Amino acid sequence: MKKAAEYGAMLAVWVGLVLLFGALSDTFLSAGTFAALANRIPTLAVVGAGMTLVLILGGIDLSVGSVLGLCGAVLGVAMVDGHLPLWAAMLLALGTGVVAGTLNGAVSVGFGIPSFIVTLGMLEIARGVAYLATDSQTKYIGSAIEDLGAPSRALGLSPAFLIALFVIAAAQIVLSRTVFGRYIVAIGTNEAAVRIAGIDPRPTKIAVFALLGLLTGLGAIFHTSRLGSSDPNAGVGLELAAIAAAVIGGTSLMGGRGSVVNTFFGGLIIATLEAGLAQIGASEPTKRVITGLVIVGAVVVDAWRRRFRRVRGDSRFA
Numbered sequence: 001m002k003k004a005a006e007y008g009a010m011l012a013v014w015v016g017l018v019l020l021f022g023a024l025s026d027t028f029l030s031a032g033t034f035a036a037l038a039n040r041i042p043t044l045a046v047v048g049a050g051m052t053l054v055l056i057l058g059g060i061d062l063s064v065g066s067v068l069g070l071c072g073a074v075l076g077v078a079m080v081d082g083h084l085p086l087w088a089a090m091l092l093a094l095g096t097g098v099v100a101g102t103l104n105g106a107v108s109v110g111f112g113i114p115s116f117i118v119t120l121g122m123l124e125i126a127r128g129v130a131y132l133a134t135d136s137q138t139k140y141i142g143s144a145i146e147d148l149g150a151p152s153r154a155l156g157l158s159p160a161f162l163i164a165l166f167v168i169a170a171a172q173i174v175l176s177r178t179v180f181g182r183y184i185v186a187i188g189t190n191e192a193a194v195r196i197a198g199i200d201p202r203p204t205k206i207a208v209f210a211l212l213g214l215l216t217g218l219g220a221i222f223h224t225s226r227l228g229s230s231d232p233n234a235g236v237g238l239e240l241a242a243i244a245a246a247v248i249g250g251t252s253l254m255g256g257r258g259s260v261v262n263t264f265f266g267g268l269i270i271a272t273l274e275a276g277l278a279q280i281g282a283s284e285p286t287k288r289v290i291t292g293l294v295i296v297g298a299v300v301v302d303a304w305r306r307r308f309r310r311v312r313g314d315s316r317f318a
Contacts, residue, residue, distance in 0.1 A: 003176075003259070010249065010265035017269060021276030028279050035156040037271050039149065039226070042164035043068070043219040044241055044267040049171040050212030051242040052263045056175070057208050058188040058255030059108070059115035063122035064216045064242060066130070067100045068235035071220035073130040076139030076230025086144055094217040100126055101213020105206035115209075123239075130232040139230040149225035160222040167215065172260040184208060188255030244291075245270055248298040269294075 022029035047064050054061050071093040078089035104122055108115045149160050175181040186194050187201045194201050219238075224230050249266035251258030273294065277287045 003261075006250065006259065007261055007265070010262050010269075014265060014269050014272060017272050017276065021272070021279065025276070025279040028276060031156065033275065033279075035151055037268070037275060038156075038161050039151055039158045040275075041267050041271050042149075042158070042160040042222040043226075044238070044245060044271070045164040045264050046167050046215045046222070047212075047219040047238060048242045048245040048263045048267050049168055049260045050215035051239075052246045052249070052251050052258045052260050053171065053175065053184055053208050054115075054212050055243070055246055055251050055253060056188045056255060056258040057184050057205060058191065059205070059209070060243070060253075061101075061104060061119045061209065061212055062116055062239050063100065063104060063119040063126055064212065064219075065235035065238035066123045066126035067097055067213060067216045068220045068223065068238055069232050070100065070126040070130040070133070071096045071217040072224045072230045072234050073133045073139070073232050075145075075220060075224055076141060077133050079141050079144065080139045080230075090221055093220055094214055097213040097215070097217025097220070098210050099213070101216070102206060102210040104213070105209030108209070109202045109205050127232075134230070134232045136232060138232070140228065141224065141230060142228050145221075145225045146228045147225070149222060149227075158226075160225060163218075164222070167218070168260055168264045175258075175260055180204065180207075185256060188257075190256075241267075241270060244295045244298075247295060250298075253299070266298075 018029070027033070047068070051061060051064065074096045075089045075093040078084045078092050079086065082089075084092075100122060104115065104119050107113060108118045147159070149158050151158050175184065183194070183199065183201070183204045186199075187204060191201055220234070223234055227234075245266035246258060246263045247253065247266070248269055249259060249262030249264070251263060270291065273291060274287060277290060282290070
């Protein structure tokens with residue numbers, strides 16, 4: 001019941017935003033707008049799902065934008081220069097993401113270094129390797145991959161969006177219905193207590209970073225399919241958007257609490273806000289200011305909620 005209430009609240013916020021822009025713009029409330037929103041967010045949705053798990057764990061990954069650029073570069077080079085079939089190039093892209101994520105987790109856990117420092121280094125490494133792999137050139141793939149990101153004639157939704165919905169549902173089930181998910185919450189809430197209970201948190205932490213890397217590789221495939229090309233500059237700022245989506249969805253930056261489904265709604269709110277502001281003619285600086293205020297507001301609400309729960313003596317497991 002509590003989760004249903006949270007989902008309903010997030011849905012109500014999004015509907016309110018839609019109605020607001022519908023009142024401000026004559027063209028916003030149309031099937032084309034909603035289809036465009038749905039087909040625009042698969043990359044953010046899957047990366048945001050992985051980022052949510054990392055944040056609940058008590059970590060953070062600042063490298064996902066650059067890793068996405070690297071995975072996309074590997075995909076483009078494999079298909080354009082290596083003439084590999086799509087399925088093989090996609091496996092290479094996914095594998096690249098897993099390697100990057102595993103390295104982030106292993107270095108952070110193995111050496112006891114805060115994840116934001118390790119992933120900040122990976123941010124530079126991955127972007128540099130992407131430039132080297134592509135010689136800083138965009139790789140044009142074309143129709144071989146575009147079908148994945150193209151809306152179907154029947155529903156107006158792309159296969160990428162439908163896959164993203166499946167990933168969101170699976171990640172939420174893993175988080176809330178499995179032992180692995182409970183370990184994630186427990187480690188983010190009190191890692192010392194987990195150790196005292198005789199559970200080694202290190203494999204779980206590394207696995208979560210590796211999972212985020214895998215989902216980032218999937219996001220790179222979605223991004224490349226939407227553009228029909230592989231750009232080594234792809235993903236700039238994605239880490240901030242993924243964190244923002246999670247925070248707007250109620251995931252705590254302190255760890256121990258979050259919801260993958262609510263992160264999806266958070267990403268949808270961000271995409272709707274950007275699309276609505278564009279339709280009413282807001283300038284780029286204005287859009288950035290408003291989006292930033294929404295993110296700060298979400299963080300303030302989260303801090304207030306945490307303080308209120310402490311006063312009531314509620315547990316973060318609730």
